[in-house]
Amino acid sequence: MRKRLGGNNRVYIMQLATIFLGFIIFGFSENIKGPAIPRIQFDFNLDEQQLGTMLSLNALGYLIACSFTAYLVRKWGIKAVTLMAFGSMVLSGILIFMSRTYPLFASSYFVMYIGNGMLEIGLAILGARIFVRNTGTMMNLSHFFYGLSSTVAPMIATGLMSVTLFGQLLDWRWMYLIMLSLSVLPMIPAFLSSFPGDDLAEADRIPLKTLVRDPALWLLVLILTFGVVSELAVGGWLVNFLEKAYRWDTVAASGMLSAFFLCFSAARLFLGPVTDRIGFNLSLILLSAFSALCTFAAILGGEPAAFLFAAAGIGIAPIYPTVMAFIARRYPKGSDTAITFTVTLMGVGSVIGNYAIGGITSGIKRSYGSGSELGLLRGLQAGYGFIGLCALICAVSGCVLYRYLKARQELI
Structure with a gap:
């Protein structure tokens, strides 16, 4: 009996190592591009339109991967798919390192985003299957590692591209090769471990047709989409807002963004037990409303x-992992499909949301006069106000979900 318990503990440790290391790699792969993009643009002589097209195609690759990962999990198992996701990240690092022409580089980058999409869905499915107790706490803790690696990724990337090795300065190709090769690390515990859920019979799984008839799932899509738009938009717009609206220098504005990520990471580290204690639904309402009010x-x-602006990170940070915990609890026999469905629609909504922020900023600015200081300020305020509005819609959607589930005595 003692040996068996010891074996179970070792398996669980391997499972945790796979998920935690996986989220660290995920954060690295998504956030090392910031310092690299200007150098990539210079090396390939790309204009903004070409660069924008490449990033849009990568987002498309990400969404494509999100759409087929659950099918591969059902066909081959979560372990094989997780290893494939990490392996594709390593492969993309090698291909990026070898790329000397723009078409080859763009294709290699596309492979990386395919791996990113598979990794996001794979890690979410792993978490839903493994964290059957203290689900909110463990989901938030897992995503804390993503926030931590996202915070340090730009600094590590910049540092690597300033290193001289054997008299040669490491460029962005070396940086991508080194960082993406780290994906080998979570492959080791994934290979040595086993994961539950693959033995569930197809007849016992909840089909997609049944899931999409559940209004609660569509409300979770709304909560997740508007929550993620509000979360991700801060990274792209806060520094711009502070520099142009208040004339802050880059160092001070970047410092406020770092403070946001500090609040964001701390919230995921410490607020997980709160979501378990007061319930996922109530947590989503209170936290997103707090973020909206702060904004x-x-x-x-x-x-x-x-x-x-930084304090808003406390409220918005737990939204994504808490929705994943919600799905794991509500759809224990259909979490794979439910997660894929919600994250794919979230990805589409996120693209639209970021375009909306830019459009609102430009539209309000023009209405006041494009060249005026007041027009610039009002445009920036309106655009950033949309970020707060997304958090508010997230809270309102949570209230609708609360009423729907309470009437059926299905609150989580």
Whole structure:
């Protein structure tokens, strides 16, 4: 009996290592591009349109991978698919290193985003299957590692591209090769471990047709989509807002963004037990409403209230992992399909949401006069206000979900 328990503990440790290391790699792969893109653009002589096209195609590759990963999990098992996801990341690093022409580089980058999409779905499915107790705590803790690696990834990437080895400066190709080769590390515990859920008979799984008839799933899609738009948009728009609206220098504005990520990471580290204690549904409402209030107060309060932009990270950080925990609890025999469905639609919504922020900013700016200081300020405020509005819609959707589930005595 003692040996068997010891064996179970070792398996669980391997499972945790796969998930935690996987989220670290995921954060690296998504966030090392910031310092590299200007160098890539220079080396291949790309204009903004070519660069934008490449990034759009990569987003498409990500969505394609999200759409077929659950099918591969059912066909080959989560272990094989997880190893494939990490392996494709290693392969993309090698291909990026070897690329000397733009078409080869763009294709290699596309492979990396295919791996990213497979990895996001694979890690979410692993978490849903493994974290059957303290689900909210463990999901938030897992995503904390993503936030941690996302925070340090740009600094590590910049540092690697300034290293001289054998008299030669390492360029962005070497940086991608080194960083993506780290995907080998989580492959080791994944290979040595076993994962539950693959033995579930097809007849016992909840089919997609049944899932999409559940209004709760569509409300979770809304919560996840608007929550993620509000989360990701901060990284792209906060520094721009502070520099142009308040004339902050780059160092100060970047410092506020770092403070946001610090609040964001701390929330995922410490608020997981709170979501388990008060319930996932109520947590989604309170946390997203807090983020919306902080964002609106930061805009209306002007420069003295700018610290509230960072505080908004406390509320928005737990939304994604808490929705994943919600899905794992509500659809224990259909979590693979439910996660794929929600994350794929979330990806489409995120693309639209980021375009909307840019469109709102430009539209309001033009209405006041494109060249005026007031027009610039109002445009930036309106665009950033949309980020707060997304968090508010997230909270309202959570209230609708709460009423729907409470009426059926299905609150989680």
